[in-house]
Amino acid sequence: DQQVKQNSPSLSVQEGRISILNCDYTNSMFDYFLWYKKYPAEGPTFLISISSIKDKNEDGRFTVFLNKSAKHLSLHIVPSQPGDSAVYFCAARNYGGSQGNLIFGKGTKLSVKP
Amino acid sequence: DGGITQSPKYLFRKEGQNVTLSCEQNLNHDAMYWYRQDPGQGLRLIYYSQIVNDFQKGDIAEGYSVSREKKESFPLTVTSAQKNPTAFYLCASSIQGMYEQYFGPGTRLTVT
Numbered sequence: 079d080q081q082v083k084q085n086s087p088s089l090s091v092q093e094g095r096i097s098i099l100n101c102d103y104t105n106s107m108f109d110y111f112l113w114y115k116k117y118p119a120e121g122p123t124f125l126i127s128i129s130s131i132k133d134k135n136e137d138g139r140f141t142v143f144l145n146k147s148a149k150h151l152s153l154h155i156v157p158s159q160p161g162d163s164a165v166y167f168c169a170a171r172n173y174g175g176s177q178g179n180l181i182f183g184k185g186t187k188l189s190v191k192p
Numbered sequence: 193d194g195g196i197t198q199s200p201k202y203l204f205r206k207e208g209q210n211v212t213l214s215c216e217q218n219l220n221h222d223a224m225y226w227y228r229q230d231p232g233q234g235l236r237l238i239y240y241s242q243i244v245n246d247f248q249k250g251d252i253a254e255g256y257s258v259s260r261e262k263k264e265s266f267p268l269t270v271t272s273a274q275k276n277p278t279a280f281y282l283c284a285s286s287i288q289g290m291y292e293q294y295f296g297p298g299t300r301l302t303v304t
Contacts, residue, residue, distance in 0.1 A: 082234070110291050121196075121282050121295030122235070167234060171291050180293060182234035 081105045082170050084183035093192050097155040101168030101183055104149065109173035112180070113142060113153045116165045125166075126153070130173075158190045195219065196296035198283050203301045205277075213268045213299050215283035222288040224266035228252060229280045229298075238281075241266055242288065270301065277303045 083102045091097045101111075109130040114122035128135040128142045128151065135142050141154045155162055168183040196217045205211045215224065223242045227235040237250030241260040255274025260266050266285075270277045280300050284293040 087232070112292060114295075119201075119280075119298065119300070121198075121284075121297050124292050124294060127292060169235075180237070180291070182236075184232060184234045 080183075081108075082168055082181045082183040084166075084168055084186045086186050087184070088187040088189070090189045090191065091158045093160055093190055094157045097153075097158045097162065097188055097190065099153040099155075099166050099168075099186050099188065101151045101153075102149060103151075103170050105170070105172060105181075106149070107173045108170040108181075110171040111142070111144060111151050112169045112171075113140075114167045114169060114182075115162075116167060116185070122167060155188075158188075160190050160192050163188055163190045196283060196285055196294060198281075198296040198299050201297065201299060203299055205301070205303050207303055208272045209303075210269055210271050211277075211301065211303075213270065213281055213283075213301065215266045215268065215296060216264055217266075217283075217285045217296075218264060219285055219294065220263070221285035221294075222263070223286045223293075224260070225284040225286075225293060226250075226256070226258065226266070226268045227282040227284065229282060235282060238268065270303075277301060 112127040113125040115125050116122040126140045144151045165185040165187045167185045169180045172179045199214045225240040226238040239258040241247035257269045282298045283296040286293045
């Protein structure tokens with residue numbers, strides 16, 4: 079049973095436009111959420127995170143929004159650049175779980191076309 | 193430069209052989225992790241260690257073993273008991289008490 083779901087396996091966006099990647103979760107005990115970016119044959123790179131006590135966190139072109147009532151978070155990239163083309167993973171931490179307990183979604187492959 | 197090193201990048205083994213994947217970090221992080229990624233799948237936790245000489249099973253520990261004799265090193269052994277060992281293996285580390293995990297470049301293991 080997937081606790082973190084990224085329902086869109088892929089997303090294609092024009093350079094300069096906004097990319098919106100979505101993530102849904104089922105466990106209300108999740109208290110911290112992270113986004114990672116991954117290029118092929120490389121390890122994921124930490125991008126941005128948000129605590130469950132906030133509803134928005136911004137870092138440059140990247141903004142993460144959290145809607146706790148809907149158990150939904152999204153990553154906005156604006157403006158999108160060709161170098162943003164990668165697989166994006168959403169991850170969540172279970173409050174009360176061990177430090178190792180990050181649950182990852184299956185990822186969304188973003189393609190930014192010039 | 194500080195970081196996490198995994199070697200080799202590609203590894204080939206015959207079925208029935210044990211193989212050990214290396215993970216070293218010089219970030220002075222206390223916690224280290226091993227994940228497995230299969231095509232179209234997210235990262236699944238195999239083992240993690242929060243402190244030297246201690247480690248815990250993750251979601252898919254069967255067929256794997258680890259050791260944590262030094263803070264900097266967390267090798268993973270894929271044993272012959274692992275039914276589907278071919279995968280991309282990722283090592284990560286984090287500061288104790290912080291949730292962000294930092295990943296190495298990964299090792300692609302192919303068992304035939």
